[in-house]
Amino acid sequence: xxxxxxxxxxxxxxxxxxxxxxxxxxxxxxxxxxxxxxxxxxxxxxxxxxxxxxxxxxxxxxxxxxxxxxxxxxxxxxxxxxxxxxxxxxxxxxxxxxxxxxxxxxxxxxxxxxxxxxxxxxx
Numbered sequence: 001x002x003x004x005x006x007x008x009x010x011x012x013x014x015x016x017x018x019x020x021x022x023x024x025x026x027x028x029x030x031x032x033x034x035x036x037x038x039x040x041x042x043x044x045x046x047x048x049x050x051x052x053x054x055x056x057x058x059x060x061x062x063x064x065x066x067x068x069x070x071x072x073x074x075x076x077x078x079x080x081x082x083x084x085x086x087x088x089x090x091x092x093x094x095x096x097x098x099x100x101x102x103x104x105x106x107x108x109x110x111x112x113x114x115x116x117x118x119x120x121x122x123x
Contacts, residue, residue, distance in 0.1 A: 002026045002098050002112040009094060009117030012086055016121070020081040022096030022114055029077040030054065033099050036070060036081045037107050038092035038119075045095070047105035049081060059105070064090075086121045093118050 003025040012018055026032065036048040049070035050059045058070050069082040079096055093116040103109035 002032065004096050004098060004112055004114035006094065006096050006114040006117040009119045011120045011122065014086060014088055014121055014123050016086050017082070017084045018086065018119060020083065020094055020096075020117060020119075022079045022081075024077045024079070024098060026077065026098075029072075030074040031100060032112075033102050034070075034072060034079040035097045035099075035103065035105075035107075035110060036079075036094060037097060038090075038094045039116075040092040043092075045107045047107065048094070050104065051079065052102070061105075083119070086119075088121045088123045091119060091121050 004022055006022045008020040030053050035050040037045050038048050039045040047061050051070045051072050055072045067085045072079040095116045096114045097110035098112040099110045
């Protein structure tokens with residue numbers, strides 16, 4: 001069983017930055033492929049970024065590429081999402097997800113989810 005707890009969300013002006021964290025309660029964090037997803041009101045949950053077990057490979061949605069950076073610290077059982085140059089359209093609840101397999105961009109592939117953290121970007 002994996003428990004995930006996100007933090008770091010908040011209200012920020014357009015052009016600003018936030019850093020999200022996701023702490024995992026699990027024996028061997030490095031066994032899990034991690035992802036960040038987001039969901040805006042009335043919309044489907046969408047892929048933001050993923051990172052491989054040792055952090056060697058990352059992938060991003062086109063909408064965030066060049067602005068967001070996913071990273072992980074396996075010694076701290078934590079995955080991060082650094083968000084720069086935020087836009088109002090980035091407003092959403094952000095979720096981290098974990099799975100033992102390379103689950104890619106489709107949210108239904110992930111077995112474990114955090115409760116989410118709200119990010120609001122004002123114009």
